[in-house]
Amino acid sequence: MSWLVPSLPTWARATPSSSSSAPAQSTEDVVEDLDVPPPFPLLNSHQRSSAPAAAPAHDPTHTPAPASAPSFSIAPPSPPKSPHDDEDEPTELNIAIVDSPLGDMAPPVSTTKKPNFGIQKGGEDNSTLNLTLNGGQKKENVLVKEKKKRAKVALTPGHSALDWARLTSSGEDLRGIIGFQRITIAQLKEHNTPDDAWSVFNGMVYNITPYLPFHPGGEDELMRVAGRDGTKLFMLTHSWVNLDFMLKECMIGVLIRG
Numbered sequence: 001m002s003w004l005v006p007s008l009p010t011w012a013r014a015t016p017s018s019s020s021s022a023p024a025q026s027t028e029d030v031v032e033d034l035d036v037p038p039p040f041p042l043l044n045s046h047q048r049s050s051a052p053a054a055a056p057a058h059d060p061t062h063t064p065a066p067a068s069a070p071s072f073s074i075a076p077p078s079p080p081k082s083p084h085d086d087e088d089e090p091t092e093l094n095i096a097i098v099d100s101p102l103g104d105m106a107p108p109v110s111t112t113k114k115p116n117f118g119i120q121k122g123g124e125d126n127s128t129l130n131l132t133l134n135g136g137q138k139k140e141n142v143l144v145k146e147k148k149k150r151a152k153v154a155l156t157p158g159h160s161a162l163d164w165a166r167l168t169s170s171g172e173d174l175r176g177i178i179g180f181q182r183i184t185i186a187q188l189k190e191h192n193t194p195d196d197a198w199s200v201f202n203g204m205v206y207n208i209t210p211y212l213p214f215h216p217g218g219e220d221e222l223m224r225v226a227g228r229d230g231t232k233l234f235m236l237t238h239s240w241v242n243l244d245f246m247l248k249e250c251m252i253g254v255l256i257r258g
């Protein structure tokens with residue numbers, strides 16, 4: 001949403017990591033090491049082992065491999081066949097290839113447990129990684145705090161953020177008064193009903209009546225600042241909301257002290 005104050009993406013805020021040559025000292029170092037992407041394609045992948053077939057002589061896009069380059073398309077020579085070969089028990093590898101419907105393309109069955117870096121919602125932590133990192137010391141569970149429940153209010157149809165954006169750009173008068181006023185605190189106090197609600201944010205006076213049914217936090221919450229300065233409550237609730245932009249069509253004046 002354009003009225004939400006933009007913030008730096010997470011990667012831009014990240015602190016520089018310690019030298020990659022230094023040995024891993026902390027949990028963070030270990031986690032960083034785990035983030036190193038694997039080579040692509042994987043060293044033992046099928047993609048590497050099956051080089052493209054020789055291109056026709058007239059293909060201009062085909063570059064012949066240098067004579068010294070190893071060719072992955074040729075399988076290593078099989079060992080000389082002994083007379084007892086047919087009696088040999090099949091190896092585990094042979095069984096995997098023969099039994100799998102995908103042949104040697106099938107991923108190996110994982111026997112490792114997915115690490116959770118010691119972070120969980122509570123209770124006993126028995127992840128392998130956590131045990132290793134803590135080195136047998138008392139386990140410290142990092143609790144992921146449950147996000148505070150949001151006081152979302154169901155807005156009536158036609159009162160979404162998009163509808164508000166449409167209304168403010170429609171040219172309709174949302175001020176209710178003509179011209180830019182100098183407004184005293186006494187005058188401000190008189191406008192404290194839903195049909196006629198003024199409020200002050202950052203020294204500027206706004207007619208908040210048109211915005212009431214559009215407020216995602218509900219009309220009642222917004223009415224708490226009717227007839228008075230709402231800056232503090234606004235900032236405590238959602239300082240990231242770009243009020244200046246959202247309510248620019250509702251601005252009616254400046255508050256004067258005295």
Ligand code: HEM
Pocket residue numbers: 150151152208211215216217218221222224225230233234237238241243246247
């Ligand atoms: C006229 C000024 C205000 C504007 C333009 C405004 C705008 C908004 C917007 C855009 C949201 C959605 C924010 C989001 O989802 O991240 C919101 C939510 C909310 N607002 Fe306001 N607001 C104003 C004043 C206030 C005031 C004065 C209060 C408190 C008394 C308040 C209480 C809330 C609450 C409780 C929510 C729900 C927060 C949530 O979803 O977690 N707002 N408001």
